[in-house]
Amino acid sequence: MTEETTRAERLLAAQAKAAELFAEIGSRGLIAPGVGEQVVSDRVRDLANELFGPTRHWHKRIVRSGPNTLHPYRENPPDRTIGQDDIAFADFGPIFDEWEADFGRTFVLGDDPVKHRLLADLPEVFAAGRRAFDADPDITGARLYAEIGRLAEARGWELGGWHAGHPVGEFPHEKIDGADIESYIAPGNETRLRRPDRAGRDCHWILEIHLVDRERGFGGFHEELLDLG
Numbered sequence: 001m002t003e004e005t006t007r008a009e010r011l012l013a014a015q016a017k018a019a020e021l022f023a024e025i026g027s028r029g030l031i032a033p034g035v036g037e038q039v040v041s042d043r044v045r046d047l048a049n050e051l052f053g054p055t056r057h058w059h060k061r062i063v064r065s066g067p068n069t070l071h072p073y074r075e076n077p078p079d080r081t082i083g084q085d086d087i088a089f090a091d092f093g094p095i096f097d098e099w100e101a102d103f104g105r106t107f108v109l110g111d112d113p114v115k116h117r118l119l120a121d122l123p124e125v126f127a128a129g130r131r132a133f134d135a136d137p138d139i140t141g142a143r144l145y146a147e148i149g150r151l152a153e154a155r156g157w158e159l160g161g162w163h164a165g166h167p168v169g170e171f172p173h174e175k176i177d178g179a180d181i182e183s184y185i186a187p188g189n190e191t192r193l194r195r196p197d198r199a200g201r202d203c204h205w206i207l208e209i210h211l212v213d214r215e216r217g218f219g220g221f222h223e224e225l226l227d228l229g
Contacts, residue, residue, distance in 0.1 A: 017096045021044070034081060034082065055094050055096070059073075100168050105221070106118070121155045141184060164207060193226075194227075206226060207223065
């Protein structure tokens with residue numbers, strides 16, 4: 001087994017634990033009307049500790065609902081209480097055995113058909129973005145971002161953020177420099193996504209799908225490994 005095979009397997013194992021965590025979020029009904037976003041975030045932190053032992057997170061824990069789902073990662077909207085017939089998403093970056101996961105999912109409360117359509121479209125856009133990545137060995141960050149934007153628009157949504165992904169790996173992974181566009185799936189990144197990182201290892205990527213409906217005032221989020229799985 002090569003070092004790169006081992007790295008890939010450990011990233012996938014970390015992601016599998018994150019997926020288990022998110023399945024428990026849903027089955028235990030942690031995202032519920034009348035509960036504040038910060039309370040949900042703390043409960044998810046405690047759940048991770050219960051399931052896997054003391055768990056660190058390599059980026060800030062995010063739970064957003066209603067109009068807060070319009071905000072991209074870098075913003076910090078005020079804490080909000082989740083309402084009836086609401087939409088919410090969670091974005092967590094737990095570290096398992098020193099390997100990073102970055103996982104995001106959306107939850108819809110109630111029967112609003114547009115919110116349920118968004119919930120269904122998120123994994124579809126993710127899967128189509130992954131197919132675009134798989135089909136083009138030389139795809140750049142800029143080209144993949146443009147394709148994600150096209151896929152979103154075809155379904156009647158807008159992209160909610162200026163980028164659609166970033167590298168992930170051993171903790172701490174290759175530093176993401178906010179001034180370095182090559183660290184993102186974003187306009188202006190004309191470098192190949194399939195490339196070595198600064199240590200000469202394979203660069204692995206997270207794909208983030210943040211779709212929004214600004215007129216209706218909500219969005220959704222779906223995130224996981226792009227090049228593995």
